[in-house]
Amino acid sequence: MTKAQLVTKLxxxxxxxxxxxxxxxxxxxxxxxxxxxxxxxxxxPGLGIFRLRRxxxxxxxxxxxxxxxxxxxxxxVGFSVAKTFKEQVLGKATK
Numbered sequence: 001m002t003k004a005q006l007v008t009k010l011x012x013x014x015x016x017x018x019x020x021x022x023x024x025x026x027x028x029x030x031x032x033x034x035x036x037x038x039x040x041x042x043x044x045p046g047l048g049i050f051r052l053r054r055x056x057x058x059x060x061x062x063x064x065x066x067x068x069x070x071x072x073x074x075x076x077v078g079f080s081v082a083k084t085f086k087e088q089v090l091g092k093a094t095k
Contacts, residue, residue, distance in 0.1 A: 046084055053078045
C-alpha cells in the first residue's frame with residue numbers, strides 16, 4: 001500500500017479530508033524520526049516499537065579472502081512488532 005492509498009483509506013474511514021490526513025501522517029513520521037534520533041523509543045500500541053540500537057565494534061571476516069577486518073561500532077534503527085499485531089496477521093501460535 002502506498003502513502004496515497006493509506007491517506008485515502010484513512011480519510012474515507014474517518015471523514016477527515018485527505019489533506020489533513022496527509023499532514024497528520026507527515027507529522028507522525030517526523031516526530032518518530034526526531035524521537036528515535038534522540039535515542040528515545042517510540043511505542044505505538046498495537047503496532048510496535050521503534051528504537052535506536054547501538055552495535056559494538058567487532059572483528060569480522062572478508063568472505064572471499066578470509067582476512068580479518070575490523071567492523072566499527074555503529075547505530076541502527078530497530079523495530080519490534082507488537083504481539084497483538086503479529087497475532088492478528090499470522091494467527092495465534094500453536095505450541
